[in-house]
Amino acid sequence: MSDVLLEVQDLNVSFQTFDGEARVLNGVNLSVRRGEAVAIVGESGCGKTVTVKAIMGLLPEGSSRIGSGRIRFKGDDLLGLRSSDWSRIRGHQISMVFQDPMTHLNPVFSVGDQLTDVLLWSGQQRVGLVRWLLGSLQRGKRNEARKRAAEWLQRVRLPDPEGALARYPVELSGGMRQRVLIALGLITEPDLLIADEPGTALDVSIQDQILELLEDLVATQGTSLLFITHNLGVARRISQRIYVMYAGEVVETGSTQEVFDHPRHPYTQGLLASIPKLTGEMGEGIAGRIPNFVAPPPGCRFAPRCPFHTDQCDVQQPPLVEVAPGHQVACTLYEEGASGQ
Amino acid sequence: MSTASRTDLSSVRNEELRRGWTRLKRSPLSIVGLVIVALVVLAAVFAPVLAPYPQDAGPGVHFDRVHKPPSLAHLFGTDDVGRDIFSRSLFGARLSLGLGMIVLAIGMGIGIPLGLIAGYWGRGVATLIMRTADIFLAIPSLVLALAVAAAFKPTLTTTMIAISFSWWPWFTRLVYGEALRIKENQFVESSRGLGASSWRTAYHEILPNLISPIIVKATLDMGFVIMMDASLSFLGLGAQPPTPAWGTMIAEGRQYLPTIWWQATMPGLMILVTVMGFNLLGDGFRDLLDVHADIGEG
Amino acid sequence: MSEVILRTDGVKMHFPVTAGIFKHQVGVVKAVDDIGVELKRNETFALVGESGSGKTTLAKAIFRLYKPTAGHIWFEGTDISGLDDLKLKPFRRQIQMVYQDPTSSLNPRKRLKEIIEEPLIVHGFRNPDQRLRRVRELLEMVELPPEFLWRYPHNLSGGQRQRVGVARALALQPKLLILDEPTSALDVSVQAKIIGLLRKLQKELGLTYLFITHDLSLVRNFADRVGVMYLGHLVEVAPAAELYTNPRHPYTRALLSTIPTVHASEQDMLPERTPLKGEIPSPAYQPSGCPFHPRCPLAMPQCIVEMPQMDAVAPAVQVRCHLYGDSV
Numbered sequence: 001m002s003d004v005l006l007e008v009q010d011l012n013v014s015f016q017t018f019d020g021e022a023r024v025l026n027g028v029n030l031s032v033r034r035g036e037a038v039a040i041v042g043e044s045g046c047g048k049t050v051t052v053k054a055i056m057g058l059l060p061e062g063s064s065r066i067g068s069g070r071i072r073f074k075g076d077d078l079l080g081l082r083s084s085d086w087s088r089i090r091g092h093q094i095s096m097v098f099q100d101p102m103t104h105l106n107p108v109f110s111v112g113d114q115l116t117d118v119l120l121w122s123g124q125q126r127v128g129l130v131r132w133l134l135g136s137l138q139r140g141k142r143n144e145a146r147k148r149a150a151e152w153l154q155r156v157r158l159p160d161p162e163g164a165l166a167r168y169p170v171e172l173s174g175g176m177r178q179r180v181l182i183a184l185g186l187i188t189e190p191d192l193l194i195a196d197e198p199g200t201a202l203d204v205s206i207q208d209q210i211l212e213l214l215e216d217l218v219a220t221q222g223t224s225l226l227f228i229t230h231n232l233g234v235a236r237r238i239s240q241r242i243y244v245m246y247a248g249e250v251v252e253t254g255s256t257q258e259v260f261d262h263p264r265h266p267y268t269q270g271l272l273a274s275i276p277k278l279t280g281e282m283g284e285g286i287a288g289r290i291p292n293f294v295a296p297p298p299g300c301r302f303a304p305r306c307p308f309h310t311d312q313c314d315v316q317q318p319p320l321v322e323v324a325p326g327h328q329v330a331c332t333l334y335e336e337g338a339s340g341q
Numbered sequence: 342m343s344t345a346s347r348t349d350l351s352s353v354r355n356e357e358l359r360r361g362w363t364r365l366k367r368s369p370l371s372i373v374g375l376v377i378v379a380l381v382v383l384a385a386v387f388a389p390v391l392a393p394y395p396q397d398a399g400p401g402v403h404f405d406r407v408h409k410p411p412s413l414a415h416l417f418g419t420d421d422v423g424r425d426i427f428s429r430s431l432f433g434a435r436l437s438l439g440l441g442m443i444v445l446a447i448g449m450g451i452g453i454p455l456g457l458i459a460g461y462w463g464r465g466v467a468t469l470i471m472r473t474a475d476i477f478l479a480i481p482s483l484v485l486a487l488a489v490a491a492a493f494k495p496t497l498t499t500t501m502i503a504i505s506f507s508w509w510p511w512f513t514r515l516v517y518g519e520a521l522r523i524k525e526n527q528f529v530e531s532s533r534g535l536g537a538s539s540w541r542t543a544y545h546e547i548l549p550n551l552i553s554p555i556i557v558k559a560t561l562d563m564g565f566v567i568m569m570d571a572s573l574s575f576l577g578l579g580a581q582p583p584t585p586a587w588g589t590m591i592a593e594g595r596q597y598l599p600t601i602w603w604q605a606t607m608p609g610l611m612i613l614v615t616v617m618g619f620n621l622l623g624d625g626f627r628d629l630l631d632v633h634a635d636i637g638e639g
Numbered sequence: 640m641s642e643v644i645l646r647t648d649g650v651k652m653h654f655p656v657t658a659g660i661f662k663h664q665v666g667v668v669k670a671v672d673d674i675g676v677e678l679k680r681n682e683t684f685a686l687v688g689e690s691g692s693g694k695t696t697l698a699k700a701i702f703r704l705y706k707p708t709a710g711h712i713w714f715e716g717t718d719i720s721g722l723d724d725l726k727l728k729p730f731r732r733q734i735q736m737v738y739q740d741p742t743s744s745l746n747p748r749k750r751l752k753e754i755i756e757e758p759l760i761v762h763g764f765r766n767p768d769q770r771l772r773r774v775r776e777l778l779e780m781v782e783l784p785p786e787f788l789w790r791y792p793h794n795l796s797g798g799q800r801q802r803v804g805v806a807r808a809l810a811l812q813p814k815l816l817i818l819d820e821p822t823s824a825l826d827v828s829v830q831a832k833i834i835g836l837l838r839k840l841q842k843e844l845g846l847t848y849l850f851i852t853h854d855l856s857l858v859r860n861f862a863d864r865v866g867v868m869y870l871g872h873l874v875e876v877a878p879a880a881e882l883y884t885n886p887r888h889p890y891t892r893a894l895l896s897t898i899p900t901v902h903a904s905e906q907d908m909l910p911e912r913t914p915l916k917g918e919i920p921s922p923a924y925q926p927s928g929c930p931f932h933p934r935c936p937l938a939m940p941q942c943i944v945e946m947p948q949m950d951a952v953a954p955a956v957q958v959r960c961h962l963y964g965d966s967v
Contacts, residue, residue, distance in 0.1 A: 043828060044797075044826055173918055203689035203690055203853065203919070204689070204853060204897050204898065205689060205894065205897055205915040205918075205919075206918060207897075208915075209914065209915075212914065230826065230827075232827070232901045233898070233899025234899045236900070260901060261903065270828060271827060272901055274828040274830065274831035275827050275901050276831075276854070276856040276857045276860040276861070277859075277900075277901070277904075278856055278859050278898065278900065278905040279859075279902070279904055279905060280859055280860055280880070282831060283831055284832070285829060285830065285831030285832035285835065286829075286832075287832070289796045289798070289799075349786065349788065349789055353789040353790070526744070526746075527738040527739070527744035528743065528744050528745055528746040530704060530738070530744075531736065531738060531807070532757070532761075534702055534704055534731065534735070535731055535757065535761045535762070536727065536728040536761060536762070537761045541761065546746055550746070550747065
């Protein structure tokens with residue numbers, strides 16, 4: 001399948017902790033096709049951020065270890081990349097928009113400088129001070145970059161884009177900073193944009209504006225979107241396909257519509273039920289807490305909290321089985337059906 | 342108190358101690374520090390018993406064994422008047438550690454309350470306290486010590502006072518900064534919302550959070566204070582001969598270098614090893630006392 | 640039996656803005672401006688609004704962490720707005736607060752027993768046995784196992800920590816609990832548990848809740864009545880069910896229309912999508928007239944000059960909007 005842009009296969013990541021080796025990701029599989037918006041949802045500790053960091057090659061060296069697995073992006077195996085090759089990909093073909101716009105914008109450079117620097121230098125492995133200074137002197141190139149930066153600020157609907165170029169991050173509101181960050185992520189016209197809960201630190205009305213903006217931009221650019229969130233409402237709105245993660249495993253995946261309308265995995269069901277609805281319904285939540293990653297449950301990691309728990313669940317990790325076209329669930333409840341295929 | 346709760350608490354404490362010990366064990370350098378400090382403390386406490394020639398701590402002349410090189414009889418050799426340097430070094434540990442502890446006690450006694458007051462009550466009081474601290478910090482401590490020693494008679498007590506005066510502002514600064522940070526936590530607001538007095542909030546909510554940085558700083562500072570004391574003694578501003586202070590001993594032995602190398606080197610090694618021990622231990626404490634470090638479950 | 644437990648009357652909370660080395664006042668931030676609300680005994684009253692709306696400031700004024708600039712706060716018939724610390728102390732037992740961040744609201748250097756016991760000590764319970772008994776009782780009330788007594792907060796999960804926060808708030812048997820976004824830092828599956836617990840406690844102990852939040856879906860499930868705040872003003876007060884089926888203020892409508900939903904059945908409940916333009920202005924620069932008019936899709940010339948009054952437009956529903964005023 002040539003339209004698969006990113007494919008993560010059987011990814012295992014562990015971290016060295018005081019208590020021993022914590023197996024934080026356990027055989028994660030996921031894929032993003034060209035032009036597709038995919039969401040990873042899960043609660044804290046589910047491994048969604050680690051997955052993304054592994055894709056971006058940003059896992060802390062030393063304390064983390066990628067046990068096995070493959071991450072293929074446009075045919076390249078990202079796990080085998082040297083750091084010099086990474087600069088060709090990271091920030092260029094794959095970019096990222098972070099949750100907290102304040103810490104991910106450099107406070108001492110103006111918005112314009114940060115955007116033009118990305119345009120001028122992204123993809124280069126190392127830009128020495130001398131080269132940077134010489135580059136700054138190249139008026140023509142720089143002016144062109146500034147024009148593109150202003151264009152992008154316009155596209156992210158920042159009021160007064162020309163004026164905003166000269167402003168510093170502290171002079172902008174949270175919503176505006178998030179817009180700048182989105183511009184920063186998209187200005188190199190990447191093939192894949194990874195968004196880590198952008199806007200969730202902001203008010204609902206601003207969050208709504210940010211989501212709308214992302215939806216529009218991704219659609220017009222043809223950029224693929226991998227959206228990480230704990231907010232299922234947001235995931236439902238922005239994605240076509242969804243991965244539900246729990247304790248370092250993908251427990252359910254399918255088209256967003258299908259998963260939300262017919263959730264199969266007990267965890268997905270519990271999670272959806274827990275969300276307060278406008279109809280006044282709200283479930284009781286899920287008892288217990290996320291398992292210890294050093295000594296995880298032997299079988300299904302959700303088993304200790306699962307209302308449908310049987311002995312079968314403790315035997316081995318259930319594989320993902322297809323329950324409907326494109327809809328896969330990792331749960332023993334559905335295994336009988338699968339064995340018949 | 343019911344006994345059940347007490348046993349509960351003690352078993353929880355045991356478990357915490359065990360975990361703490363396991364963590365300490367993983368850091369070999371902290372263990373080295375701990376062992377060195379323990380040995381120095383033992384040496385200091387049991388100096389009269391451990392020293393092979395306890396009478397050499399004071400004045401005395403033994404013409405029969407002047408400047409003997411290190412041997413089994415005299416581990417560190419003997420000095421210009423025939424006293425056993427090993428015995429004198431053990432007594433020197435006593436002086437250095439004692440002085441260090443007193444200086445830190447005075448420094449913490451003044452510095453911590455002032456820092457807490459400045460940090461918690463803020464405004465005018467803080468300005469007054471912190472500017473005063475700045476003034477003290479602006480005077481190099483060695484110069485201050487020289488001034489104090491010059492104004493009074495150079496004795497162990499004046500050294501101690503001089504070092505203490507230059508030391509408290511560091512604790513004030515540490516506590517002030519930490520208190521400002523801790524004050525922002527909601528548990529401080531909660532304490533105020535209960536109607537607790539400012540004193541109670543400062544003492545029961547803020548201070549417990551300061552204990553680990555204070556322990557770390559005090560341990561690291563112990564090394565510095567010993568160095569400072571040695572420098573002052575070396576310059577003749579601290580303990581006067583024949584008191585067996587390490588600095589004084591180096592000063593006495595200096596003129597015989599390099600031939601009679603052991604007379605200056607041995608007390609010097611004692612300083613080196615002791616200061617290093619405290620620094621290693623301090624770093625170990627820093628890792629050990631970090632609350633968040635043991636949430637390894639992710 | 641709709642007895643009023645707490646009533647505020649024209650409460651204002653203004654903070655001076657100073658500049659320069661001599662700290663001369665250059666302006667004023669009207670964080671809370673002229674708020675009158677009534678809390679009935681045993682109900683859950685929710686204050687919703689975006690950041691900068693003044694909801695937390697109002698809660699802190701009611702909790703008397705701040706002294707209101709103007710106005711009165713009547714708690715069971717006593718005006719507590721001007722009381723000094725000493726006179727306030729008996730009321731502190733009656734009004735307690737559960738904080739937003741379960742990490743920062745519990746002292747990391749204290750064991751749970753010491754944390755939960757603190758209110759008892761401050762309020763003069765001298766007998767340690769009695770205190771311990773009460774702490775155990777409180778742990779049971781918030782459904783935490785008794786062996787947690789000697790643990791430190793960092794041994795607990797977020798949800799468990801928030802239960803400790805609830806236990807501490809309940810220690811003195813208060814009548815009114817201020818819940819300042821108690822679940823916003825928690826996962827949804829944990830949030831549901833905490834909300835369940837709060838509901839149970841309210842029923843058992845006859846508590847009144849003042850619930851501060853920005854989560855409108857949660858309000859629908861948890862609150863009896865809702866007050867919507869914008870830029871320091873209350874713009875609409877209505878029973879929860881009414882607010883969602885018939886939102887009146889344009890701001891309320893806009894807020895509701897942007898809620899991300901998870902269920903198809905919810906979609907029909909939302910008002911027509913009217914996303915808000917722009918961002919909430921800083922409270923230091925209050926627009927003239929109705930504070931919402933620069934962002935309001937239905938703004939009229941009158942809105943720019945005249946501040947609308949809070950008008951009763953239906954039983955138990957009040958709206959501050961010229962669309963519903965007498966003049967229209």
